[in-house]
Amino acid sequence: EAGVAQSPRYKIIEKRQSVAFWCNPISGHATLYWYQQILGQGPKLLIQFQNNGVVDDSQLPKDRFSAERLKGVDSTLKIQPAKLEDSAVYLCASGLLALEQFFGPGTRLTVL
């Protein structure tokens, strides 16, 4: 069974630029999550989708971050404009309802 796919794996941008990340969840998983993991810390949930609807985006900085999940499958996370403190690994995870979540390899973002 294929795992969660993410791209790109690495991205370096300058502050105030825009960036987008893509995630393809495990087939059949209705729930999709985006997490931010700053170096040395545990992941922090940014947004949770159930099919193509948002379940929880309370920790998403909505002035600069946006996410969508069209057709209930793939998802994109965008940052516009980026700040230095956005440097982190962005993890996508998928799962079935309340069961365990399966994580992708992440996208490492460096903002200069």
Next chain:
Amino acid sequence: EDQVTQSPEALRLQEGESSSLNCSYTVSGLRGLFWYRQDPGKGPEFLFTLYSAGEEKEKERLKATLTKKESFLHITAPKPEDSATYLCAVQHNNAGNMLTFGGGTRLMVKP
């Protein structure tokens, strides 16, 4: 607000030296406590889910236990390939499927 604290932050062991990692949590209504392993440059890999106090689960050299306030991940006779960051997370029973993670314990096992 749910809180998860892991200790120690880092742990160095010799191969074969057993030890335990701690995860203390504060949550009003625990649905589940999750343990993940994370290798450098990779996403977290699921290990265990514990649902109620007194529950134990085992996988190879790892055993996870749960009380009402904390969880332990016991590592018996570790090998160098057990070196990784171990993350615990709690799921609140009124917060959808949201996981609140601790900061992790970086385990290094020397041969």
